[in-house]
Amino acid sequence: MSNRRIVVDGQPVTYSDGDSVATAILRGGEHPKYGGTLCLGGDCPNCSADVDGVPYVRTCQTPATPGLVVRRHPSTGNPSFPNVVQADITKTPLSDAVGVTRTEVDVVVIGAGASGTAAAAEARSTGHGVLVLDARDGNEVVAIYGGPTVIVRQPTGMAHIHAHQVIVATGAAELQPVCPGNNLRGIITARAAEQLHASGVSLPDAVAVGYLPADVPCIAVAGQIVRIEGNEHGSVTAVVTVDTDGTQTTTACSTLIVGLGFAPRDLLARMSFGLPVTVVGPAAEKFALPPCPTAGTVCPCSGVEVEDLEGVWARGFHELELVKRASLCGTGTCQGSVCGPHLQAFVAERSGSTPELFTARPASRQITLAEAAADTFTDVFRYSPLHDEHLALGAQMDRFGGWWRPWNYGDHTVEYWAVREAVSLGDVSTLGKLVVTGPDAVEFLERLYPTTVADIKPGRSRYVLLLNERGHLIDDGMICRETETRFVLTFTSGGAANAEMWLRDWAETWAMHVHILDRTMSLAAINVTGPLADELLQRVGLAEPPKFLQHRHTEVAGIACHVMRLSFTGEASFELHHAADQSVELWRALMAAGRDLGIKPHGLQALFGLRLEKGHVIVGMDTELDSTPRRLDMDWAVKMDKPFFLGQSALARTATLPDHRRLFGFTMPGAAPIEGSPIWSAGNIVGHVASSFNSPLMGHAVMLGWLKHTPFPEQVQIDGRTASITDLPFYDSEGRRARA
Amino acid sequence: MLALNTLRGIRVVAAPHVLDATLWPTHVAALRIAPDDIFAIEATEADAAGVAAADPHSIIVDEHGFVGCWLDHQQLEHITRHIEWHAPLHRPALVQGYVAGVPAKIWLTNERSLLLCAGPYAADLMERVA
Numbered sequence: 001m002s003n004r005r006i007v008v009d010g011q012p013v014t015y016s017d018g019d020s021v022a023t024a025i026l027r028g029g030e031h032p033k034y035g036g037t038l039c040l041g042g043d044c045p046n047c048s049a050d051v052d053g054v055p056y057v058r059t060c061q062t063p064a065t066p067g068l069v070v071r072r073h074p075s076t077g078n079p080s081f082p083n084v085v086q087a088d089i090t091k092t093p094l095s096d097a098v099g100v101t102r103t104e105v106d107v108v109v110i111g112a113g114a115s116g117t118a119a120a121a122e123a124r125s126t127g128h129g130v131l132v133l134d135a136r137d138g139n140e141v142v143a144i145y146g147g148p149t150v151i152v153r154q155p156t157g158m159a160h161i162h163a164h165q166v167i168v169a170t171g172a173a174e175l176q177p178v179c180p181g182n183n184l185r186g187i188i189t190a191r192a193a194e195q196l197h198a199s200g201v202s203l204p205d206a207v208a209v210g211y212l213p214a215d216v217p218c219i220a221v222a223g224q225i226v227r228i229e230g231n232e233h234g235s236v237t238a239v240v241t242v243d244t245d246g247t248q249t250t251t252a253c254s255t256l257i258v259g260l261g262f263a264p265r266d267l268l269a270r271m272s273f274g275l276p277v278t279v280v281g282p283a284a285e286k287f288a289l290p291p292c293p294t295a296g297t298v299c300p301c302s303g304v305e306v307e308d309l310e311g312v313w314a315r316g317f318h319e320l321e322l323v324k325r326a327s328l329c330g331t332g333t334c335q336g337s338v339c340g341p342h343l344q345a346f347v348a349e350r351s352g353s354t355p356e357l358f359t360a361r362p363a364s365r366q367i368t369l370a371e372a373a374a375d376t377f378t379d380v381f382r383y384s385p386l387h388d389e390h391l392a393l394g395a396q397m398d399r400f401g402g403w404w405r406p407w408n409y410g411d412h413t414v415e416y417w418a419v420r421e422a423v424s425l426g427d428v429s430t431l432g433k434l435v436v437t438g439p440d441a442v443e444f445l446e447r448l449y450p451t452t453v454a455d456i457k458p459g460r461s462r463y464v465l466l467l468n469e470r471g472h473l474i475d476d477g478m479i480c481r482e483t484e485t486r487f488v489l490t491f492t493s494g495g496a497a498n499a500e501m502w503l504r505d506w507a508e509t510w511a512m513h514v515h516i517l518d519r520t521m522s523l524a525a526i527n528v529t530g531p532l533a534d535e536l537l538q539r540v541g542l543a544e545p546p547k548f549l550q551h552r553h554t555e556v557a558g559i560a561c562h563v564m565r566l567s568f569t570g571e572a573s574f575e576l577h578h579a580a581d582q583s584v585e586l587w588r589a590l591m592a593a594g595r596d597l598g599i600k601p602h603g604l605q606a607l608f609g610l611r612l613e614k615g616h617v618i619v620g621m622d623t624e625l626d627s628t629p630r631r632l633d634m635d636w637a638v639k640m641d642k643p644f645f646l647g648q649s650a651l652a653r654t655a656t657l658p659d660h661r662r663l664f665g666f667t668m669p670g671a672a673p674i675e676g677s678p679i680w681s682a683g684n685i686v687g688h689v690a691s692s693f694n695s696p697l698m699g700h701a702v703m704l705g706w707l708k709h710t711p712f713p714e715q716v717q718i719d720g721r722t723a724s725i726t727d728l729p730f731y732d733s734e735g736r737r738a739r740a
Numbered sequence: 741m742l743a744l745n746t747l748r749g750i751r752v753v754a755a756p757h758v759l760d761a762t763l764w765p766t767h768v769a770a771l772r773i774a775p776d777d778i779f780a781i782e783a784t785e786a787d788a789a790g791v792a793a794a795d796p797h798s799i800i801v802d803e804h805g806f807v808g809c810w811l812d813h814q815q816l817e818h819i820t821r822h823i824e825w826h827a828p829l830h831r832p833a834l835v836q837g838y839v840a841g842v843p844a845k846i847w848l849t850n851e852r853s854l855l856l857c858a859g860p861y862a863a864d865l866m867e868r869v870a
Contacts (some may be wrong), residue, residue, distance in 0.1 A: 101821065375822070377841025377868065382860030403860070435753075438797045515753045515776065515799050521858040522751070522805025548848060580859055581746050581804045 006068040019199065021059035021070055022047040026200045031185040032059045034075040035234050036300050037258065040192035042135065043173035043265060043337045046299045048073065048366070055079040056333055056366040061135060063091065076303075098368075099157035100375035105131040108150050108163040110141045110268060115281020116169030123167070143362030146271040150307050153367060158374040165276050168269045172262035172282035177501045178293035178306065178342050181228030183250035186236035190259035193218070203255045206237055210259030221251050224291065228256060260726070263341040270335075289341050292349040299339040301332020303481040309346050319428060320347045320355035335360045384429040385524050387581040393601055401494030403430040406603035413696055415602035419569050419610055419699060422598035423530035426607060427591055428575060429583065432477065432496025433523050434503065437486045438514035444507060445479065445487060450638040450645045456481045461549050461564060465637050466491070466499065467647035471654065473627045475499050476619055480551045480564060488551075488562065488577075492619050496520045506646070523562075524583035528590065529573040531740065533599045537563075537574060539593045545574055548739040557589035567738035569607065570614040570731050609693035612702055614738075615728030616664055622663060622704050628654070632663050633728070660710045663690065665703070665730060668723035673703035679705050680717040689718060694729070742815070742855070742869060744807040744862045749781040754798035762791055769854065771834050771847055779803055781854075808856030816853045819846070822869055840868035865870050 005012040008025055022040060025032045032038075036046035040060040050071040051057040056079070059070065073079040074445075107123040109116050111135035123130045130425035133139035133152055139159075143151040148166050152159040174189040176182070188203075193213040196203060206218035209225055223241035226248060231237050238252045259584035264287065270281040293306045312326040320343060323329065329343055330336035336343065340357045348354040363372070382403045384390075395406035396715040405681065406427065409415060418424040436445065445453040449464045453589065456462050458481050468476040475495035480488040491499040500518045507514050537545045540557040551564040558677050562577040578586055591599060608618070613670060617623060617632060628651065629638045639645075640652065666679075679687040695702045703723070707713075716723050732738065743804050749768070752759065756775040762768045769781040780787065788800050811819060820827065822840035827833070827848060836845045839855070842865040847854040 099821075102824070380842050380864050382858075383863050385859060387863075435799050435801070435838055437799055441797075443804075513797075516800045517751065517753045517777070517801070519801070519805070521860050522803055579802065579804045598855060 060649035111169035188334040205254035207253035208257040415606035418600035430493035432491030471647035471650035613731035751803040
């Protein structure tokens with residue numbers, strides 16, 4: 001006996017070298033789960049316990065190691081959930097917890113017993129590379145997926161093994177008794193008895209029924225088990241057997257060893273139908289079923305009694321699958337390894353034929369979420385080159401359109417006023433930026449966009465919608481013409497990747513001679529906006545900033561920029577597109593030059609309000625999957641008299657049809673309702689709020705919202721208050737400030 | 741921890757046959773991202789003069805949006821634990837796909853390999869393959 005100990009329910013328990021946790025507990029005179037037959041082969045749930053905070057661990061398969069903390073599950077009911085450490089799942093890949101190795105091999109043999117060894121030798125003899133996996137060597141196969149891919153739990157992590165052929169040689173499990181008293185403490189299978197005896201664990205007053213364990217001192221009792229009797233502590237005191245002439249015998253014992261027969265250990269085989277998986281040896285054998293159970297616990301995982309099965313049968317569930325689903329027998333952690341043969345016997349006796357056992361599902365053993373998620377990752381959100389600048393300025397970052405973006409820098413109202421009354425910087429590096437060139441560039445873009453492209457002069461730009469074939473808005477942005485055959489297109493942050501694919505697909509479809517380059521992640525962009533934007537840019541070397549809807553390549557603060565004059569905020573705005581690796585330098589130069597102008601950065605929270613005051617929609621936020629220009633009141637951006645553009649025929653077909661949906665502007669006294677709030681009229685919900693903002697300038701709520709019932713009311717109720725439909729934009733309807 | 745640094749060069753988008761015929765200086769690693777798209781590391785626009793002449797509508801721009809680092813064989817082996825696709829056996833080869841869930845590319849040569857990704861993905865890639 002060593003001096004090493006594990007801790008079981010708060011008490012130190014000494015174990016011997018080579019002990020599993022279950023063996024150590026039994027050596028200490030306890031039962032890992034208070035009661036139930038123990039197989040010590042990993043087949044049943046009767047030794048499962050919480051080990052180092054992980055519940056449902058098969059302790060017979062878990063080596064005892066110094067200091068291991070074991071908590072037995074409650075004798076009835078489920079164990080409590082483990083403590084979950086709250087983590088930032090956006091930053092911590094689940095795979096950090098458990099590593100994965102990947103291997104490719106011709107043949108995987110699962111099981112290193114006699115049949116597995118023979119199968120491996122045969123495969124090797126034909127020149128195949130063979131990998132033998134056995135739980136006793138620390139390679140616990142928990143699943144077989146398509147491929148086939150064999151998932152293995154190892155002491156150091158998970159292994160994903162890609163094989164051409166899998167051979168399952170997992171042997172056979174021993175049957176457990178189903179009879180009254182089978183939940184008592186002191187019942188073990190013959191193999192378990194051999195293991196325990198070999199480990200030096202005392203098996204007091206042992207009586208064996210059925211085949212006998214080798215070299216284990218015990219009294220053999222003939223006949224079939226009728227019931228097992230116990231004392232008030234839940235320990236076995238006697239076994240009652242019946243012989244062939246019906247005579248019952250009661251034999252006193254403290255340990256009952258059962259040798260009742262075998263069932264194929266075929267969980268892995270039952271989860272791999274249709275895959276190149278071969279089952280060999282006892283795992284493929286058709287063993288005799290046990291007698292039909294008449295009383296006792298059938299399914300130790302789910303606590304299903306024979307009388308539960310009888311009730312289910314009486315209700316008309318007469319197929320094995322239906323009995324399983326209705327009773328939950330076989331739905332527990334061992335997936336029928338214990339109850340399966342008894343369930344088959346139950347159905348066979350009543351139906352007259354032996355049913356196949358049900359399909360098993362991964363995982364065949366309980367694995368942790370970290371093990372299941374090994375080498376899977378959360379979605380990636382991109383970082384602007386200015387990310388650290390934002391953090392240094394106190395930004396609260398949030399994910400939007402696939403990027404980390406500043407939501408605010410502490411007070412979005414301060415940022416709002418900087419835009420309206422001074423000058424502000426916004427990081428718009430996330431915008432999609434594509435270059436299109438080629439002799440067919442104009443024709444290509446004419447077909448792509450509902451606006452006229454040919455009349456955009458070099459150096460000028462135009463706001464455009466991007467429609468699909470159905471005339472539904474899928475994105476928006478700017479077209480900037482650089483030369484007769486070269487254009488720069490911008491798209492929304494979240495829509496850029498799809499837009500690129502959209503362009504490439506149509507260029508291919510129409511056999512257009514164009515080249516397309518996505519520069520979204522190569523170029524950063526800073527939006528300089530506010531009534532003092534012009535003055536700021538002059539300070540950093542841009543003597544003559546471009547006029548509204550003009551653009552040009554020039555230097556700003558010594559950095560090459562493509563400067564685009566537009567306006568999303570409602571104020572004069574200049575987007576400075578530049579090399580991503582110079583972005584920090586440009587940002588700092590602008591912030592320094594604008595210090596006495598009251599310059600402040602603004603985040604999305606302020607930006608969303610600023611643009612809402614101007615009535616600008618955000619695609620995906622204010623629009624729906626079937627939003628047409630008409631529904632958005634943006635017919636002005638569509639030239640139906642063009643020869644062709646994507647979506648044109650759909651718009652023409654639907655132009656004269658009545659439409660019951662429209663995006664409107666709303667104003668309302670008081671605080672803005674939350675986005676998504678229902679819009680009411682005459683006691684009915686007639687729409688919802690898409691965007692809302694407490695306008696600091698106007699002192700009331702401004703909103704964009706959908707009305708989906710005609711006739712459209714002029715006044716509605718939102719959040720219990722009266723709101724009015726209001727013409728857009730709410731701010732600077734003449735657009736003087738944007739053009740200033 | 742890998743240190744990913746900005747890879748400077750030029751991006752050239754042109755007719756595939758023009759790119760096929762282009763010879764690059766020996767110090768340039770020309771990564772064929774797509775049939776019509778090359779990222780030529782350490783190249784200048786002058787190196788692509790032939791492309792501009794052969795395809796007047798080609799797009800030739802400075803490229804500074806990629807970050808990367810060179811890997812020795814041991815480091816490459818570490819990286820390949822985080823990929824689920826097969827790397828080709830021939831060299832040189834450019835492979836593109838997810839590395840630890842991050843869109844990335846690996847330029848494989850006999851001597852060493854270059855792991856690269858778009859700059860906005862750099863932080864995640866470094867963290868995940870650390």
